[in-house]
Amino acid sequence: MKLSQFKFRLPEELIAQYPASYRDEARMMVLHRKTGEIEHKKVTDLVEYFDEGDLFILNDTKVFPARLWGHKEKTNALIEVFLLRELSHRLRYWDVLVEPARKIRIGNKLTFEADSSIVAEVIDNTTSRGRTFRFLTDYDNEEFVPRLYALGNAPLPKYIRRPMDAQTEIAYEQIFRDQPVREMDNERYQTIFADKVGAVAAPASGLHFSKQLLKRMEIKGIETAFMTSHVSLGIFKDIDVEDLTKNKMESEQIILPEPMTNAVNKAHDEARRVCAVGTEVMRALEHVAGTNGLLKPYDGWTNKFIYPPYRFSVANSFFVNFYMPQSSQLLMAAAFGGYEETMHAYEVAVEEGYRFGDYGDAMLIVD
Secondary structure, three states: OEHHHHOOOOOHHHEOOOOOOOHHHOEEEEEEOOOOOEEEEEHHHHHHHOOOOOEEEEEOEEEOOOEEEEEEOOOOOEEEEEEEEEEEOOOOEEEEEEEOHHHOOOOOEEEOOOOOOOEEEEEEEOOOOEEEEEEEOOOOHHHHHHHHHHOOEOOOOOOOOOOOOHHHHHHHHHHOOOOOHHHHHHHHOOOOOOOEEEEOOOOHHHHHOOHHHHHHHHHHOOEEEEEEEOOOHHHHOOOOOOEHHHOOOOOEEEEEOHHHHHHHHHHHHOOOOEEEEOHHHHHHHHHHOOOOOOOOOEEEEEOOOOOOOOOOOOOOEEEEEOOOOOOHHHHHHHHHHOHHHHHHHHHHHHHHOOOEOOOOOEEEEEO
């Protein structure tokens, strides 16, 4: 298939700039992939589509506050710093992206207003926007990372471009019970079961799960199991080739622990339903699955790229968000739901005013 086949008209006003007031109150479209039937529900209705013994696979990665703002020494130019990964805990080396990149060269230093005792020095160029930073500070190694994270903000995707109007911000703070927007993002751009730090983007589909929803699932006998996929910025990277066979995904670290793989294999053997929550979960399952659909514990990396046509071997239902045109997430959803059925569902979503993106509404794809 060609990339251009996944282009659709998405009005900018349908890109969600804020989450629903409560996690499980977002809208949910249900797509029955065998018939193409579409239902309009809410996430709170999710339990109606599953029975006792069915299994949900959730991603317990934890997003760290990766977006910082620093000032270049001497010129005081404002520089956006996006932390990607820690390269050396002892030496305090980090892989980062910077913007505007043209202003940041090897040897430059950045300071941060909120904590002047932390200085970032550029020691290498990695890509056009990529740099290696060495952080200079008197904090000991155990104290430094929490101090660094305190400087950051939730790493919201670039398509969240909020108005700078103070009245708009105040209005949304009232919706979120007078919680400042920055605090709201730090809470809501994180799943309630986030545990293992390492993601620079949220596993968006998991953001819809509330304590109340998980409890209702438990009461009904619906099982849950957890794996880890540290979501990278690669999920937001534009696909720049028309021929999808030539596209390469960035690698993400995935960890499938034995309790989770055992739960999936048992459900598989007993012909129970397995629901993958999010594209990163589906990618990990398909990366590890054997030809018989069974899993083994795994700790490593995946750059698996899934697009139509594709035969899935583990999950038989899929809970996802509504994604951007021509995105890798949309391609995977279409591979699972069927190209024509999924693209028609997206047309309906636009007509019905569903919200798109990480803070947007959900789609449940079932047989």
